[in-house]
Amino acid sequence: MPKSFSFASTPQIHFGVGKFGLLPQLIENYGNTVLILTGAKSFTSSKHWDTLREDLSQSKIEWYHYVIPNEPSPKQIDHCVDQFINANLKAILAIGGGSVLDAGKAISAMLPLNKPVKNFLEGVGTGEIHPGIKIPFIAVPTTSGTGSETTKNAVITEVGNHGFKKSLRHENFVPNLAVVDPTLTLTSPKNQTANSGMDAFTQLVESYLSTKSNLMTDSLAIKALNQLKDGLPQAVHEGLNIEGRTKMAYAAMISGITLANAGLGTIHGFASSIGGKCNIPHGLICGSLMGIVNRITVRELRKKDTTNIALKKYARLGKMFSQKDEKGPNYQIEFFLDKIDNWTEEFQISIFSKSGLEEIQIPMIIKETGNKNNPYSLNSAELEEALRNRI
Numbered sequence: 001m002p003k004s005f006s007f008a009s010t011p012q013i014h015f016g017v018g019k020f021g022l023l024p025q026l027i028e029n030y031g032n033t034v035l036i037l038t039g040a041k042s043f044t045s046s047k048h049w050d051t052l053r054e055d056l057s058q059s060k061i062e063w064y065h066y067v068i069p070n071e072p073s074p075k076q077i078d079h080c081v082d083q084f085i086n087a088n089l090k091a092i093l094a095i096g097g098g099s100v101l102d103a104g105k106a107i108s109a110m111l112p113l114n115k116p117v118k119n120f121l122e123g124v125g126t127g128e129i130h131p132g133i134k135i136p137f138i139a140v141p142t143t144s145g146t147g148s149e150t151t152k153n154a155v156i157t158e159v160g161n162h163g164f165k166k167s168l169r170h171e172n173f174v175p176n177l178a179v180v181d182p183t184l185t186l187t188s189p190k191n192q193t194a195n196s197g198m199d200a201f202t203q204l205v206e207s208y209l210s211t212k213s214n215l216m217t218d219s220l221a222i223k224a225l226n227q228l229k230d231g232l233p234q235a236v237h238e239g240l241n242i243e244g245r246t247k248m249a250y251a252a253m254i255s256g257i258t259l260a261n262a263g264l265g266t267i268h269g270f271a272s273s274i275g276g277k278c279n280i281p282h283g284l285i286c287g288s289l290m291g292i293v294n295r296i297t298v299r300e301l302r303k304k305d306t307t308n309i310a311l312k313k314y315a316r317l318g319k320m321f322s323q324k325d326e327k328g329p330n331y332q333i334e335f336f337l338d339k340i341d342n343w344t345e346e347f348q349i350s351i352f353s354k355s356g357l358e359e360i361q362i363p364m365i366i367k368e369t370g371n372k373n374n375p376y377s378l379n380s381a382e383l384e385e386a387l388r389n390r391i
């Protein structure tokens with residue numbers, strides 16, 4: 001019998017090749033003034049940027065442009081809000097990777113308040129509750145990774161010794177519209193495709209194994225993982241393969257829905273603690289730790305909690321990847337764990353020492369790492385074992 005659950009709203013979704021062309025008419029539904037957020041240059045040097053500007057001019061839509069070059073900081077969100085507070089914006093359109101989408105989500109939520117965003121961040125703010133009002137927000141991903149186009153939180157980052165990676169979160173912050181056109185991801189470079197793809201992989205697996213998962217999130221996660229199984233290697237090795245890119249765009253979009261409804265696990269606990277200390281891409285942290293954290297989880301469940309449903313789920317994942325239905329659960333589990341390690345190597349997901357994480361930072365990272373909804377809660381020694389395995 002399915003257990004009880006609640007399911008959050010999703011954006012209105014337009015998915016598939018060519019959907020980018022719908023943007024002018026979709027924006028028009030909200031009004032005739034839009035703020036467009038993009039990353040530093042990859043999108044704005046593409047032909048899609050020229051097409052969009054021409055189409056907006058033809059539709060008599062007035063637009064402003066603001067660049068989000070890195071993961072958004074509180075200072076940058078506040079700066080953008082200050083700049084456009086009196087622009088009478090009718091919609092915010094974010095076109096980019098997870099950082100740009102998260103920035104757009106936060107800016108659309110902070111424009112009606114004009115207060116520092118940091119006040120409202122989980123864990124580091126003043127505890128002030130956001131009333132959930134915002135300017136309509138349209139999310140258009142150009143990478144397949146974070147699934148931010150379907151989530152209700154924006155991750156805001158302050159890097160440094162007292163750095164953090166914290167969320168601005170509200171049910172109403174789910175984007176009004178997600179326009180997911182895999183054509184936009186065709187030019188994403190190989191290492192970015194690998195890192196963001198491993199993020200989507202981690203998010204789907206963690207939400208599937210999560211103690212908060214339910215029949216609906218499981219159904220979505222399994223079908224999306226089936227797309228990712230073939231789509232990820234295709235997208236990494238043949239960047240212009242639209243079939244692989246479409247599979248990955250779908251997997252990433254669904255990973256946002258499953259993580260918003262089932263939560264995540266220890267790997268994303270690390271992503272939060274490491275991400276605030278070092279400037280390492282989120283997807284690389286997830287991809288790098290995915291193998292070892294899953295191995296420790298399986299090892300400890302086999303020792304301490306052999307009837308845990310997660311072990312059955314690991315076996316089901318293994319069967320999907322091995323396609324050898326006749327083999328037993330232990331074979332399938334090992335196949336899945338080996339698959340993660342093989343992909344980590346094949347996609348050249350580097351270890352942390354190459355990315356500036358230092359020995360001295362380990363105790364603080366361990367202290368700040370939570371297990372979230374992992375099916376097994378790693379203790380401090382096991383967290384340290386996982387981290388040291390990747391240094």
Ligand SMILES: [Fe+2]
Pocket residue numbers: 146199200203268282286
């Ligand atoms: Fe993630």
